[in-house]
Amino acid sequence: xxxxxxxxxxxxxxxxxxxxxxxxxxxxxxxxxxxxxxxxxxxxxxxxxxxxxxxxxxxxxxxxxxxxxxxxxxxxxxxxxxxxxxxxxxxxxxxxxxxxxxxxxxxxxxxxxxxxxxxxxxxxxxxxxxxxxxxxxxxxxxxxxxxxxxxxxxxxxxxxxxxxxxxxxxxxxxxxxxxxxxxxxxxxxxxxxxxxxxxxxxxxxxxxxxxxxxxxxxxxxxxxxxxxxxxxxxxxxxxxxxxxxxxxxxxxxxxxxxxxxxxxxxxxxxxxxxxxxxxxxxxxxxxxxxxxxxxxxxxxxxxxxxxxxxxxxxxxxxxxxxxxxxxxxxxxxxxxxxxxxxxxxxxxxxxxxxxxxxxxxxxxxxxxxxxxxxxxxxxxxxxxxxxxxxxxxxxxxxxxxxxxxxxxxxxxxxxxxxxxxxxxxxxxxxxxxxxxxxxxxxxxxxxxxxxxxxxxxxxxxxxxxxxxxxxxxxxxxxxxxxxxxxxxxxxxx
Numbered sequence: 001x002x003x004x005x006x007x008x009x010x011x012x013x014x015x016x017x018x019x020x021x022x023x024x025x026x027x028x029x030x031x032x033x034x035x036x037x038x039x040x041x042x043x044x045x046x047x048x049x050x051x052x053x054x055x056x057x058x059x060x061x062x063x064x065x066x067x068x069x070x071x072x073x074x075x076x077x078x079x080x081x082x083x084x085x086x087x088x089x090x091x092x093x094x095x096x097x098x099x100x101x102x103x104x105x106x107x108x109x110x111x112x113x114x115x116x117x118x119x120x121x122x123x124x125x126x127x128x129x130x131x132x133x134x135x136x137x138x139x140x141x142x143x144x145x146x147x148x149x150x151x152x153x154x155x156x157x158x159x160x161x162x163x164x165x166x167x168x169x170x171x172x173x174x175x176x177x178x179x180x181x182x183x184x185x186x187x188x189x190x191x192x193x194x195x196x197x198x199x200x201x202x203x204x205x206x207x208x209x210x211x212x213x214x215x216x217x218x219x220x221x222x223x224x225x226x227x228x229x230x231x232x233x234x235x236x237x238x239x240x241x242x243x244x245x246x247x248x249x250x251x252x253x254x255x256x257x258x259x260x261x262x263x264x265x266x267x268x269x270x271x272x273x274x275x276x277x278x279x280x281x282x283x284x285x286x287x288x289x290x291x292x293x294x295x296x297x298x299x300x301x302x303x304x305x306x307x308x309x310x311x312x313x314x315x316x317x318x319x320x321x322x323x324x325x326x327x328x329x330x331x332x333x334x335x336x337x338x339x340x341x342x343x344x345x346x347x348x349x350x351x352x353x354x355x356x357x358x359x360x361x362x363x364x365x366x367x368x369x370x371x372x373x374x375x376x377x378x379x380x381x382x383x384x385x386x387x388x389x390x391x392x393x394x395x396x397x398x399x400x401x402x403x404x405x406x407x408x409x410x411x412x413x414x415x416x417x418x419x420x421x422x423x424x425x426x427x428x429x430x431x432x433x434x435x436x437x438x439x440x441x442x443x444x445x446x447x448x449x450x451x452x453x454x455x456x457x458x459x460x461x462x463x464x465x466x467x468x469x470x471x472x473x474x475x476x477x478x479x480x481x482x483x484x485x486x487x488x489x490x491x492x493x
Contacts, residue, residue, distance in 0.1 A: 100155030107177030188259030206250020208289030311481030347407030435460025
């Protein structure tokens with residue numbers, strides 16, 4: 001059994017105008033001890049050790065980047081949470097980010113606690129002050145003291161496991177005040193930046209369905225876990241929650257985990273363990289579901305990426321070509337990009353948007369022309385030949401923004417399960433029919449993998465439902481350069 005040092009208060013005494021005052025440096029005290037888990041240190045330490053000791057961890061389960069874990073009382077969900085922490089036990093991290101949420105209180109944005117430590121019956125957990133300061137400087141981050149001071153347990157119940165499995169690793173305590181996708185995006189963006197500063201483990205807290213008969217609960221939970229593990233995009237998960245097709249109290253943390261996964265290279269996902277409260281109580285009439293899910297780094301192909309300068313030249317060339325053609329002016333002598341890296345022969349699409357709405361998109365998935373020459377051809381096709389739209393007029397030019405997507409080499413896949421939603425564009429072929437969706441379609445549509453492929457077959461390849469079997473699938477990623485927003489933080493799929 002591992003016990004941390006006995007709790008002792010952090011007291012910072014400051015003299016202000018001759019009056020001693022205690023700064024807000026006292027540890028955040030436990031609220032769930034004695035209810036969700038034992039308040040006796042020995043009993044708690046023994047329980048956590050026993051729960052962790054139940055589980056063997058296979059090599060493929062070790063070292064996840066992200067964990068989604070339950071937060072109920074240890075008698076109910078402790079074994080499931082322990083499975084997740086067992087996969088990282090004894091590892092070294094610069095910090096562990098625990099993302100909880102408020103069951104009863106709402107507030108805009110994300111709250112990061114700045115106390116120096118958290119206290120449980122096992123002792124003190126130091127708070128990573130550098131990480132807290134970094135996150136507090138990010139958009140959408142605040143400190144909502146009332147939320148952290150409440151009896152909210154979604155964050156706290158993770159801490160004794162953290163103290164035993166990852167002894168000495170500092171905490172980054174976060175509470176989400178709302179479950180909308182915008183909040184999840186802001187949180188994921190900041191956490192991805194934090195991941196670039198050190199080795200962090202990210203733990204997201206949620207239970208699954210609540211108070212259904214067990215047969216119904218298992219069905220609902222299988223659908224929710226399936227959507228997560230089957231790597232549906234964050235946009236699809238948000239839509240499925242909105243439609244009531246998924247059920248979990250921690251919708252916000254699930255969306256944030258999925259958004260973070262998008263920014264960390266689309267890690268693969270694995271269900272580690274499932275249970276419900278009926279497994280502990282024997283009462284199957286009304287149960288709560290629990291799951292442990294891990295997300296793991298996947299091997300990445302070292303596809304060559306264009307520089308920011310190259311992207312800027314491609315976008316500028318597309319703009320120059322359209323301006324010259326639509327206004328009847330001569331094409332500028334320097335319209336074609338000059339950088340040598342643009343001699344490569346890759347697929348390319350040009351997308352036009354007017355006031356944020358699609359106004360044309362055409363391209364080639366492969367090409368024998370160098371990028372520097374292909375960009376002008378594809379830009380004109382997007383403006384003039386997209387059958388969904390009337391040809392672009394000169395008057396519209398100033399209202400249109402341009403995106404240039406440079407495609408990676410095509411990759412043949414064995415089945416639809418090899419598609420990574422959000423990351424992969426897809427080419428579907430059957431005979432002489434073909435359809436293509438760029439990776440951006442996942443975010444624009446919010447489709448599941450099944451919906452995405454059905455729309456690709458029907459809308460792009462013109463296949464009927466009876467013709468959708470035995471199609472050939474090819475995937476690719478893209479590097480997107482957007483007019484007016486070419487920066488080091490380029491969109492990458």
